[in-house]
Amino acid sequence: MGTELEPVSPFGAFDALAEWAHKLYLDGYGERAIVAAREALAFCEAAGDERTARYLQFISGVALHQLGRAGEASEEAGRLLRRLGPGVDQVWRAKALALLAESRVDLGMTALAMDHLAEGQLIVAAQPIRGYDHLSATMSVALALNALALFEPADELMVQMLALTFPPARVRLNVAQEAAVLQVSWGAMLEVAGRGGEAWPHYAVALARVARMRRLALETDYPEMAARADALEAFVLQRTGEADLAQARLRPAMAAFRLREELAETQIARIAAATAASDAGDRAGATELLNAVQRVSSATQLDVWGLTALAVRARNAVRHEGRSEAADALEQLAQVSLTRLWEDRESRFEALQDRIRQREMAEQHERIGRTALVDPMTGLGNRRRLQQVLERPDQRFSAVLLDVDRFRAVNDEHGHDTGDAVLQRIADLVQRNVSDDDVVVRYGGDEFVVLVPGGGAGAAATAEKLLEVVRKEPWLEISLGLRVTVSVGLAGPAPAAEALAAADRACALAKRSGRDRLTTA
Numbered sequence: 235m236g237t238e239l240e241p242v243s244p245f246g247a248f249d250a251l252a253e254w255a256h257k258l259y260l261d262g263y264g265e266r267a268i269v270a271a272r273e274a275l276a277f278c279e280a281a282g283d284e285r286t287a288r289y290l291q292f293i294s295g296v297a298l299h300q301l302g303r304a305g306e307a308s309e310e311a312g313r314l315l316r317r318l319g320p321g322v323d324q325v326w327r328a329k330a331l332a333l334l335a336e337s338r339v340d341l342g343m344t345a346l347a348m349d350h351l352a353e354g355q356l357i358v359a360a361q362p363i364r365g366y367d368h369l370s371a372t373m374s375v376a377l378a379l380n381a382l383a384l385f386e387p388a389d390e391l392m393v394q395m396l397a398l399t400f401p402p403a404r405v406r407l408n409v410a411q412e413a414a415v416l417q418v419s420w421g422a423m424l425e426v427a428g429r430g431g432e433a434w435p436h437y438a439v440a441l442a443r444v445a446r447m448r449r450l451a452l453e454t455d456y457p458e459m460a461a462r463a464d465a466l467e468a469f470v471l472q473r474t475g476e477a478d479l480a481q482a483r484l485r486p487a488m489a490a491f492r493l494r495e496e497l498a499e500t501q502i503a504r505i506a507a508a509t510a511a512s513d514a515g516d517r518a519g520a521t522e523l524l525n526a527v528q529r530v531s532s533a534t535q536l537d538v539w540g541l542t543a544l545a546v547r548a549r550n551a552v553r554h555e556g557r558s559e560a561a562d563a564l565e566q567l568a569q570v571s572l573t574r575l576w577e578d579r580e581s582r583f584e585a586l587q588d589r590i591r592q593r594e595m596a597e598q599h600e601r602i603g604r605t606a607l608v609d610p611m612t613g614l615g616n617r618r619r620l621q622q623v624l625e626r627p628d629q630r631f632s633a634v635l636l637d638v639d640r641f642r643a644v645n646d647e648h649g650h651d652t653g654d655a656v657l658q659r660i661a662d663l664v665q666r667n668v669s670d671d672d673v674v675v676r677y678g679g680d681e682f683v684v685l686v687p688g689g690g691a692g693a694a695a696t697a698e699k700l701l702e703v704v705r706k707e708p709w710l711e712i713s714l715g716l717r718v719t720v721s722v723g724l725a726g727p728a729p730a731a732e733a734l735a736a737a738d739r740a741c742a743l744a745k746r747s748g749r750d751r752l753t754t755a
Contacts, residue, residue, distance in 0.1 A: 246283040246289070262492055264297045304338075336381050376392055387586070396446075403453050468484035477513065613661065667699050704720045
């Protein structure tokens with residue numbers, strides 16, 4: 235499932251374990267997929283394979299959600315977010331947020347779901363889709379939008395994914411299948427809400443996507459997916475007046491794939507079969523099929539297929555009993571429920587757009603604030619960032635101060651461009667060899683400060699490591715004959731201002747003592 239566009243595989247060393255769990259999930263063995271994912275997760279954590287561990291936790295979450303265990307899926311998504319932490323690729327955060335949003339829709343927590351979706355949608359839209367992780371995150375966000383009946387933004391993402399050529403055929407098949415289901419859902423909602431004229435264009439798009447889905451199913455030798463394509467096509471043909479052709483498609487389709495309760499195609503096929511049974515005079519058969527749909531329909535107001543089944547039940551009652559108060563009430567309940575769902579969808583769309591705008595403004599202000607605190611040459615904090623920390627007298631730090639030895643001679647002998655490259659390289663070395671909690675700033679022209687919260691032995695180890703990595707860096711790569719060392723001063727723990735002053739004095743002593751050494755205050 236990788237792509238040649240990425241020089242480094244996004245998958246971990248034990249990806250075969252994730253592949254197995256994912257195949258079980260796709261083939262409809264949700265419970266087995268969860269067990270396999272959790273067993274493999276324990277192994278990958280013990281082996282230190284964090285990449286595969288992420289996939290396994292995500293697979294476990296989506297399988298739980300598909301099985302209707304929304305509370306457990308929400309908890310799994312929360313654990314995945316905690317696993318990711320702040321430094322992981324943001325598309326992974328979008329995947330976890332989308333899973334959390336979809337689960338919370340099922341739990342009736344729509345407002346929270348919208349917050350998660352706004353952030354996830356911004357992440358996936360920030361750049362063109364490149365690589366499997368970005369594609370997977372985009373699909374996750376699209377499915378969560380679809381769960382809220384936010385078809386327009388969901389379909390915009392589907393169109394982007396359908397245009398991709400780099401994924402393997404099996405992945406493109408999954409995209410085509412979800413894209414087809416979305417359009418069928420969209421058309422059905424409009425039709426049952428009394429807006430049949432608006433439904434037909436969506437049914438036409440659905441037929442085109444079903445054709446693509448069937449072609450890819452044949453290409454990948456996936457007969458069950460081809461049968462699911464036939465079931466979708468049968469539903470659309472039936473709704474557009476081609477009842478006989480629909481029935482010819484539907485019967486073999488329903489016999490060729492397992493009618494798993496969690497599949498949208500299962501519910502769609504049952505509704506089509508119930509309509510056909512009702513038209514043929516088999517009221518009991520139609521009722522049995524509709525009962526099967528409504529048994530697994532979501533408890534939330536957002537269940538399109540449960541409400542569509544209710545509309546068909548009303549139609550069935552009218553056909554066999556004629557107009558009656560009970561039949562009219564059932565028909566009106568279905569139409570009013572889906573009309574209200576459609577109107578609520580409009581307000582949800584506006585609410586989502588408002589949340590996205592608010593997030594964009596907050597991120598813009600945050601970027602402006604970060605820029606004011608960043609040294610433009612090295613990307614480290616600047617003196618203004620340092621001042622923020624110095625104004626926290628209640629917190630104790632150890633200070634590590636690095637001063638480049640004979641930096642003026644570097645500029646004189648190798649040029650100022652080389653001097654800038656040296657400072658940038660040292661900044662990078664420092665950044666890569668400190669902890670996430672440490673505060674790193676460019677203190678002066680050729681001086682750098684690391685403030686280590688609490689300090690102690692950890693700060694001493696950091697100071698020694700920085701001295702050594704600068705000493706061993708291949709400086710000849712920058713300029714022939716170039717050699718760079720630093721003098722390092724260490725002090726603290728103490729309030730930041732005191733620790734910094736003491737580290738400055740210790741660094742000056744290191745220089746007077748011969749340079750390229752560490753001195754502790």
